[in-house]
Amino acid sequence: MSMAVKPAMVGALACQRNSFLFGGFKTLVVSCEPKKDKKGKTEGYEIELQDTILFPEGGGQPSDSGFLKIIEEDGDSSVIRKILVSHVSRSGLHAKHHVSAHIEPGTTIEVNVDEEKRIDYMQQHTGQHLLSAILECDYKVNTVSWSMGGIITGKKSVLKPSDYFNYIELNRKLTEEEITNISDDIDQLIVNSPQEITVIERINEDEADGVDTSKIPDDYDLSKGILRTIHIGNIDSNPCCGTHLKSTSQIGSILILSSQSTVKGTNSRLYFMCGKRVSDYAKSANKILLNSKNLLSCSETQIPEKVSRQTKLIQQSSKREQYWIKKVARTASEKLKKKLEASGKKRAYFMEEEFGTLELLLQVYKEVSIFLKESFEVYEIILCGYERQSSSGSLLILSDTAEKISTLATELGSILQNLKGGGGKKGGKWQGKISFISNAESAALTGYLSHDFASC
Template sequence: MKPVMVGALACQRDSFLFDRFKTLVVSCEPKKDKDSITKGYEIELQDTILFPEGGGQPSDSGFLKIVEGNDSSSINKKISVSHVSRSGLYAKHHVKEPIEPGVTVEITIDEVKRLDCMQQHTGQHLLSAVLENKYKVNTVSWSMGGIVTEKKPVLEPSDYFNYIELNRKLTEIEVTEISDDINRLIINFPQEITVVERVSEDDASEVNVSKMPDDYDLSKGVLRTIHIGNIDSNPCCGTHLKSTSQIGSILIITNQTAVRGSNSRLYFMCGKRVADHAKSIKKILSNSKELFRCSESQVPEKTERQCKQLQQLNKREQYWIRKLARFVSEDLKSTLEASEKKRAYFMEEEFGTLELLLQVFKELFVYLKEKFEVYEIIICGYERQTGTGSLLILSESGEKIFSLVAKLGSLLQNLKGGGGKNGGKWQGKITSISNAEFAALTNYLSHDFISC
């Protein structure tokens, strides 16, 4: 069995084949990590409707259902294909379980993902063609926006955008004109999209192959050219729509990002993404409107006002933190001077932020080094609302610090931190504190240290 080469795969010859495609397993090789442990398998099929990543388009994902093989108990078993890669001229399907060569499988693809990729990719071809034909602006590269995955099931509004890198920035007027031109080619004057395959013996000298992958041997492989009416003709391995009408719509924003000198990134999205993006923005806007108790048009004004108020509150908080830290540090100094063992502690039980603790340390640092040869200070804060805490241990001795760390660690299960190897300051964080742990900490400090 010889597999079909990338360029002539079933998914490339008919991009609307979504399921019930039967083929044979040609090979199945284990994927091993650096320790030679198998982390999955690469399966090569005789043909496939799962597109291997390429041309700026991500690979398809889907399932292989075993429909015929040596082990009758595995019939109808579905194996997930996480992604498909290209190795030279051939496609490799990445799976978690092996399938023996010679077994017949039926392929089903993620149809929603495929249609989305085709709308974005075909839209990019059309956008680049209009830019080149009308404005003589060249597309340097492009990148498709976010794809929904198990790790990221919900996209941010900005994730919906693709971008093309151009050799210059466009004006707002140009962006508006381009949007109108493309939407006319989608709605009023739809263009047929066709694919021409050239095998190695054909004369393909008129096709620009400069962007073909270096590891794809054109002398043996297949060169595909995507034609959009008489508007555009470009080599591409990706899956495409059959008509520009299937793009649905295009949204291009005027905001651009400067890259590599005078180059610019133009952001756009096509098809269903436009509606999905609108829904996500609408949800955010509606939530903001409810929080601010205002109309949608007032949200920016309210947000700006809240930001200014927050800045003022932060300045006020910083002022009172510094004030409180001075009082606490003076109390700690007095407590240490009166203590025989030179052991003192400070506890803030309500809003004991790390910022407050560090400010207290800042007020004490020079004084401790100049005034005391030995000392042990514990400064801790608890934030009741979040159930978390912060803790500083100060001493001239690293040995004393780590003895205290060990003791406190036995009381507080989620205490982690570092520093103080040679004395000075150990800084820790408690990610969660139970009532029993807080009581144990308070009891230990009140018995072994003097409260300031």
Template sequence: MTSDNKPTVVGALACQRDSFLFKGFETEVVSCNENKSKDKPKYEIELKDTILFPEGGGQPSDSGFLKIVKTDGEDELIPVPFISRKGLHAMHHVDVEIQPGTKVEVIVDELKRVDYMQQHSGQHLLSAILETSDFNAKTVGWSMGGIPTSKKPILEPSDYFNYIEIDRKLSVEDITRASKIVNDIISMKPLPISVVERTPDMQDGVDSSKVPEDYDLEKGILRTIHIGEIDSNPCCGTHLNSTSQIESILILPNQTSVRGTNSRLYFMCGNRVRDYAQQTNEIISTVKSLLSCNESSIDEKITKLKEQVHQSGKREQFWIKELASYETAKIMNSLNKNGKAYLLKDEFGSLEFLLQVFKELSPQLKIFDKPYQIVLCGREGVQTGNPVGSLIILSESGETIANISKKLSALLANMKGGGGKNGGKWQGKITKFTDIEWEALTIHLEKFNTE
């Protein structure tokens, strides 16, 4: 469905001409078509013009709302979670069908827009400084951080760092120097940020190699973003009006090597720097409290803790082997009497311990010349309220193992495992191991051992 109104092309959208226009923008629906993609909202809507930026140029899509003013009731507010670009067209993805010709007011998520502009304008400034003769580091790509995904909907503080990929690795001294220069341009010597819209007759001499193939420059607009006299680059994104609005930039000294000699340099700008400082301060405060020390002693405390954990681990391994040997002797004594044995270990019955018992038993079972049935079971997490368990069934007979596992599965609702079809070892886990089930298993195995 379409109307006769001709939509504004991407490149000359209202959001690109005035990036600080967040609400009160009235326009008209030009087309509304059903979206066949299953992972996106039901409809694609194009407006005559829009202040919602479509994804592009390394900048994520805006989000916001379309408000339909109704004279006979409450206004309808329709969420717009995503705006995409199709050639020259900005498509608004919504779950509500809106008839072409409908008047709407467009509202932008202001906090998100300002955040994206701070990161994007900050990237332009950082890249411009690094490409000067002082550094000779060319930006070959960039990625904006802080974007939740279906795989990672909740982000860590470090996920909010952006990166630029440059064609060489910088020294720590280079990064310190670049950081000072960039922050000086932000806070002490701010420069204006301006946009030039270039029609086809104004595009000569401008590098358009990064313009998407589906964007027709003969009908569209080639935009260049200018930072004072120090930078001029083609870009479709929304930008700030001055470097002072970037507020600050934090560049990490550590880099990641990629694609041979290239390097990723991590940074964040503006409100993210403040938020990151607050979050890391909370983390440091918590660590100080847990370790009972000040900031300067955290490294020393953690190093000592690592050494203690390492020593504790070695002691635990020693006593696991000692206890496994003791339990193995008890099991073999029981086997020699009636061919059956079991081991139950509550709270500290880890799979590691059961496997150590199995390791001790294996050479002795190889020379055991009678039928045998062994059940090893342990439980952990009782004190934390999340009890789970491990289970091992041993026999020379696959049929015997199948019978035992069948009986135990009737007692343990959350038991899963497998193996031992031809005899040997069946191994499984109990993902939720209640006290009632533990008691029932104990009674069953006591009977099992005396039958």
């Protein structure tokens, strides 16, 4: 069902004309259409309102979220019903509110915005406009594109420190001195010389002369829609559909990283954040810093030195471990060779029950492969490793035929419930992982191997 009431167009929505309207906005439901999944089942509804203070996604800015409030009469009393709006999409010049419940067209509803999220979006978006304007005017560096950082959603309730950063892609890399100067310039415009931010609406294409409309989406019909230009004092003038602050002072603060990443050859991504994100990031980073201090038992300034020292110790330990793995593997392979030579069935096994890592088993396999090719046409070898701390292990089956490997894998699988693996379809090597080994399974495995195979 659709009403005769004409909805406001994207470009002239209440949220775009006053971005500080956060709640209590009353309007009418114009249409409510079901959304279908691939099987034709209704999975929600798209609602269009006569007007809205919930911004639809666009211009590099995510959509708002919030809720619709309906007052329903129930006898002599009234009931307030809240319907969450997960996001708002744009379809041409129409804003579509995505909800889980049907609302009858013609219903009067009250729209409310997630205020904290909206202010965050505006701080990042306005900050980006100001940053790009200074780069273009003072440094002749063009902004190719921009992306807002991570946002809290139903699936992601906590942001990582890296999620706080937005980035703009530039046509060249900036120097550290340039970044310092740009940061100082923006701080001046936030604290000492705040600039008023205004919006000019142009109703027809003829008024768009002199405005760069190259980044306007193809499905946004300028002949019917409104071209909005965002002005930051006399510093910047750019077309944009997003919600913005009223003054650069409301940006609050800005943090620009000196480290940049190179993209598309000579382009560069410059990472920054604005407003409350700066303090949130500082708190998050400080927590990591405190944990690092406690773990390393040192002051903040000593952390790099401590980490460097620990890294060197780990590298040395790794080299020692590699040395002894090769030493053990060489000794094990020599014993396996002797056992195979003395065994009538040509069956032998190697087991390490303490630190039997897959890395050790593969090194044994590497050493064993050398003499197998030279001395044995028929053989069955099982290499098994067990790590007591995790109660997990690894297992390799080596044989000259796929049939033997398949039989051994089946027999071992009947002993080890959590054994999974594959390979050896043409003989050679079958590799498996045991996610958990019980004490009973460990004893049964040892019994099976010691009964049918020669131990090295």
